[in-house]
Amino acid sequence: MWPSDSAGAGSISKAIVEDGDRFTRICNACRYCEGFCAVFPAMELRRTVDEHDLAYLANLCHDCRECLYSCQYAPPHEFAVDLPRLMAEARRQIYSAYAWPDACAALCRRQWLLLVAAMVGAPVLLLVFVAGWIGPAALFSAHPGAGGFYAVMSHGAMISLFGVLGLVAAIAIGVGAAQFWRAIDDRALTAGTFRAVVVAIRDALTLKYLDGGGEGCAYPDEVPTHARQWCHHLTFYGFLLCVAATAVAAIYDHVLDYQAPYPLLSVPVMLGCLGGAGLLVGPPGLLWLKRVIPTEAADTRQTGMDVGFLILLWMTAATGFLLLALRESAAMGAVLTAHLGLVAGLFLTLPYGKFVHGIYRLIALVRHAREQAPVGKDVGTTDQTND
Secondary structure (H helix, E strand, O other): OOOOOOOOOOOOOHHHHHHHHHHHHHHHHHOOOOOOOOHHHHHOOOOOOOHHHHHHHHHHOOOOOHHHHHOOOOOOOOOOOOHHHHHHHHHHHHHHHOOOOHHHHHHHHOHHHHHHHHHHHHHHHHHHHHHHHHOHHHHOOOOOOOOHHHHHOOHHHHHHHHHHHHHHHHHHHHHHHHHHHHHHHHHHHHOOOHHHHHHHHHHHHOOHHHOOOOOOEOOOOOOOEOHHHHHHHHHHHHHHHHHHHHHHHHHHHHOOOOOOOOOOOOHHHHHHHHHHHHHHHHHHHHHHHHHHOOHHHOOHHHHHHHHHHHHHHHHHHHHHHHHHHHOOOOOHHHHHHHHHHHHHHHHHHHHHOOOHHHHHHHHHHHHHHHHHOOOOOOOOOOOOOOO
C-alpha cells in the first residue's frame, strides 16, 4: 500500500516523546552542551518537543555521547537525562515506522532473522540455484581468463538479479525517506535551497558532528577519542569505493566490451581493493568499540541492527578478496556465488537495517542547515550556532 500523508503517525511512543520534551526543557535551561553537536542549537529553537520534532532531533544525534558524560543531570541524578539512549530508542522506532511496505516493518524489529537470511539464506539459495543451472561439474571447475565469471552466472542473469533487487531496495528506501521528509517538517524542507543541501552533504561526508565538539567521541567511555570517527570513515568511504568499482566495471563491460574478471591493475579492481580494505578494517573497529562500551551506556535493543549490518559488510568484503585470490582456481565458482549471494542479501537488508539511518540523518542535516541560517543570509555563510 502506498503511504498516505498520515504515514508514520505514532512512530515514536508517547513515553519517549514525553521524555524528549522534558529533556529539552532541562537542556535549554542549562545549555552547557550547546557546542557539542547539531542537536543543541536545534533544541534551542523549541520550547517544547512533539513527535515530529523528536524524530528530527534523534536523526541529528550522531551518538557521540559527549553530552552524557558532561551532563550534571545524567543518571544517577533524579532528572536522569540520558539523551544518547533516548535518541537511539527514538531512531529504532522510526526505522520501523517508516519502513515500506508496511508488511516489512517487522523486519526492522527482527534483525537477527533478517540478517541470518541475508548472510546464510541468500548465499545458500544462490549456490543451489547456480549448481542446478550449470551443474556441479561446471560450478567447481576452473574458468580462467576474461569472461570466466559469466561461465558461472551469465551476464544477463547478474543484471536481472541485481537490477531487480536494486530497484526494489531503492523504491523502499525512497518511500521511507519521503515519509520522513514530510514528517519532520515539509515546509522547511520544500523551502530548502541548494546551499542547504551542499552544507548537509559536507557535514555528512566529514562526520562533523561525530567529534564531540572537537576532541572526539566520548565513546566507548568518557575519554574523548576520534577512533569511532575514523572507523566510520573507513566503513563509509570503503562502501562508496566499492560502489564506484561496480560502476566503473559496468562501463568496462557495456561501453569498452571488457569482460570480468579484470587485471589486478585495472581501475575496477584497484577501486574495489581500496574499498574492500576499508570494509575489512572499519566494521571490526566499530564492533570492537561496541564490545567494550560500558553496559549501562549501551542501547542493547539496537545491537542486532548495528552488529549484523557491520558483519554483513565485512563478509562481503572478505569474500571479494577471496574471489580475487582464487579467481583462476576451481574454487572460483563457489566463492563467486557466495560473494554474489552476500551482495544480494545486503541489497535486501538495506531498507530495513542500519543503512537507512544515513538517509534520514542527511535529511535532518538539510533541515538543520535551513533553520540555522539567519533570515536574509545564505545557508553556509555562518556557523551552526543561533544565539
